[in-house]
Amino acid sequence: MNQIPTRTYRTLARRALQAAALITILASVGGCAHTAPSTTLYERLGGENGIESIVERFLYRVADDPELVGFFANTNIDHLAGSLANQFCAVSNGPCRYEGPPMERAHQNMGITDAHFNQLVEHLDAALREENIALGARNEFLGRLAPMHADVMRYQ
Amino acid sequence: MFRFTATPFIARTLCRLAGIACVGLVVASSGAQAGSRIMSTGGVSAIEGAAGGGLSPWAVLSSTASDEELGATAFASRAWLDDYRLTVGGASLNVYDQVELSYARQRVELQTLGGELEQDIFGAKVRLFGDVLYHPLGIWSAGVLHKRLVDGATPTALGADHTEGTDAYLSASKLLFAAAAGRNVMLNATLRNTEANQGGLLGFGGDQGGREWVAEASVGVFLTPHWIVGTEYRQKPDNLSVGREEDWQSLYSAYFFSKHVSLTAAWLDLGDIAGLASQRGSYLSLQAAF
Known part of the structure; x- marks a missing residue:
């Protein structure tokens, strides 16, 4: 029924x-x-000044991380900061062309593990948050960098 | 009578949930090291103990352990359906983000029919390749869930062939960055070979059929990095003529307070179960990971 x-x-x-x-x-x-948004990701990251601030915060965080700072012992930090800013600019459709070494060669035989890579991602995301980058732009930016994992890990 | 059986049951469940929460808080406050994987990449604990959504195992491995770390999770879950109550408690271990071992104890109270059914589920999942965030094809894993009924009398009387059985599954999970309004979208698909009736609680195989392949899928949107909402669908076999078995589905919301603690709430539609029509209800699951 x-x-x-x-x-x-x-x-x-x-x-x-x-x-x-x-x-x-x-x-x-x-x-x-x-x-x-009609604006480019580069603009949503704050353009040249925004990206410089992101890189600076990011590198300060990495320098404070005892598990990561060792990788940069022999690195010219000013040069690295410039190269990163240039790469972030290019990745986010800014008016730059990345001219540094390919990712696999830049990280060759450094003994980088997934744990290191993840920590670096967390520092970058924290730097983006501290710079008040909107969630959508953060996701998109991290999504464009994510495929570099394979290159970075290629010769470890 | 219902009240007398339900009260200690609720008390036990609350204790268990509180216990899990305490473990999470202690772990979090003691500064115990979380794994290095990004928060929420271990999913939550599915009702069968493996890392996944609520109904279906996903390809991700539990906790946030990475390639040189160990991770452990404990969870307690409860589903309130029209004529049944399901309670699950369990734990899992992640070894170097390559292998996941899990255990779950399921108990369903048959509130209308009377009695209860219990089973133990021992799970193992191996990451085949990939990564949920970094690999273009996502992460792929294969796993088994070995299930043993504590007392198989009722399922056998209903026509089940066996009181223990093993599911095998292949699963793929992938996070799509900024895929919906700038939000990350989580996709999962699982193919499962099973003869389990109602997940095994009604035994394995029956007069209408045996082992077969079923598909499960889920999609979720991370509204924030802490909060995902989505839906899950799980096909089911239909082996027993005494009661039609239907597919399961859910709408879920999971909140990750930190890498250590998550709380999942869901609305379930589990269809007909053992002759009782359209079992719907709510679901809560608390997970602690370290």
Whole structure:
């Protein structure tokens, strides 16, 4: 007797659930299309000055990390800062071309582990947050750097 | 009668949840080292103990242990359905982000039918290749879940062939950066070979069929780096003629307070279970990792 209302209810609930899921996906994709900023990622990172500040905060954090600072013992930090800023600018569609060494060669035989790499990512994300970079720009920037993991790890 | 059985049960569950929370707080406050992997890349604990969503194992390995670290998690979960209550407690170990070993104890209280069913689930998951964040193809893992009913009398009476069984699965997970309105999107797909009825709580195999491949998938959006909302879908076999078995689905929200503590809430639709129609309800899961 009560099969019909139960079934109907269940079907409705299930459809509602699937529809909600679909709407979530569509809304996010649609939202993406609508809110896609016309500015470049470079601008959203604060342009030349913004990127310089990010690099500075990032390197200060790395210098304070006893597990990472050793990798930079023989590094000219000013040169590294310039090279990083240049790379961040290029990666974020800024008016630069990265002219440093390829990632795999720059990190060759340094004994870098995934743990080191992850720590570095956390320092960079923290630097971005401290510079008040919006979440969307942070995600996009980290997403563009993420594939470099393979190159950095190639000759460890 | 219901009240008498439910009260100590709730008390035990609360104690267990509180215990997990305490472990998390102690670990967090003692400054115990978290793994170096980025927060939330270990997912939460699925009801079968493996790292995943709530219903389905994912390819990521539990905790935030990286290639030279060990990680451990403990969790307690509870689902309140129309005619059943499921309680799960368990733990997992991540060895160098290559192997995950897990254990879960599931107990379902049959509030309408009376009685309870329990099973132990021993899990092992091996990372095949990749990385959920850094690899273009994400992370791929293969795993097994060996399940043993504590008392198989009821499932056997319902027509199940066995009281223990093993699921095998292949899973892939990938985080898409800034994929939806600047937010990161988590995708997971799992293929599982199983003969488990209702996850194993109603035994393994039956008069209508046995081992088969089923698909599971989930998609979630990280609204913030701490908070993901999404949905999960899990196909199910349908081996017992006494009660139709249906696919499971959920809408979930998981909050990562830190690398150490996460709380997941979900709305479940588990379909018909053992002849009782359309089991829906809520789900809470607390996880501590270190």
